[in-house]
Amino acid sequence: MTSRRLTWLFDLDNTLHDASHAAFGPTNQAMTDYIATHLALPHDEAWALRQHYWNRYGATLLGLVKHHGVKAAHFLEQTHRLPGLEARLRTSAHDRAALRRLPGRKFVLTNAPRAYALRVLNTLRLASCFDGVISIEDMTMFGEHRPKPDARMFRHLLARLKLVPSRCVLVEDTLAHQRSACRVGMRTAWMQRYLRGAIHTAGARGEVGVHPCHKPAYVYARIKRIQTLRSLW
Numbered sequence: 596m597t598s599r600r601l602t603w604l605f606d607l608d609n610t611l612h613d614a615s616h617a618a619f620g621p622t623n624q625a626m627t628d629y630i631a632t633h634l635a636l637p638h639d640e641a642w643a644l645r646q647h648y649w650n651r652y653g654a655t656l657l658g659l660v661k662h663h664g665v666k667a668a669h670f671l672e673q674t675h676r677l678p679g680l681e682a683r684l685r686t687s688a689h690d691r692a693a694l695r696r697l698p699g700r701k702f703v704l705t706n707a708p709r710a711y712a713l714r715v716l717n718t719l720r721l722a723s724c725f726d727g728v729i730s731i732e733d734m735t736m737f738g739e740h741r742p743k744p745d746a747r748m749f750r751h752l753l754a755r756l757k758l759v760p761s762r763c764v765l766v767e768d769t770l771a772h773q774r775s776a777c778r779v780g781m782r783t784a785w786m787q788r789y790l791r792g793a794i795h796t797a798g799a800r801g802e803v804g805v806h807p808c809h810k811p812a813y814v815y816a817r818i819k820r821i822q823t824l825r826s827l828w
Contacts, residue, residue: 601828602756602763603697604781605725606743607705607712609768609789611690612719617683618711625674626655634663653771654706654742656731667740671708671731681718687788693822694724703728704752704765706742744775753779764828766821770805770814777813784827785810788819 608614623645631641648658659665694701702725705712709730716722729752734742741748753760760780767773768790773783790807810817816827 600762601699602758603699603701604704604763604765606767607703607707610766610786611721612684612686612715613789615789617680618677621677622674629670629674653744657740675708675711684715684718686719690821691721697825701725706731708732743772746775746778749776749779770811774813782815783813784824785814785817787817
């Protein structure tokens, strides 16, 4: 199958830009502060609870909504203000050029809120490369958030966009998300350009002990440059 007939679903953080440098630290701090304030917990307990919900649900937000009645919109807005973000953002100019040349439909699929995603894409001049942005606000079923790696969300998204799973490629740094995508018949590419900053969060992403040189069976290809994609399909 030629790349012209494919639909590409790109993760945002640590796939299209270096989020370990720009956003992860301040975001994690903001989430911990939010939990400490709104649940009246000591800082160390708030940090541990944030990690626990990330490990269990794949997103801290889901645990807070499920167990504490936190309003998703309020949490996302409060924790993604990130002053000074624009000055810290960086991506590869070669990747930007490759995205523009890559044939087929292209979407950003991110567990981040829409306002943050658009802020990143516009600052890095990537927004025009994509046909749309699918953010965590869009990943809902029956009134509940179902962000990555929920396989039900992948099936729902494919049906909504009228896409054939085998003609979709998920480009991601997070293996747990790729595993779910593979289960529903999608193809996967493991982006490793920014993996240096992501290794310390591997446990939180459900892939303890997976070395970057190892390719799990559900990963079609390991890549460090977006321009590599065109030669794979």
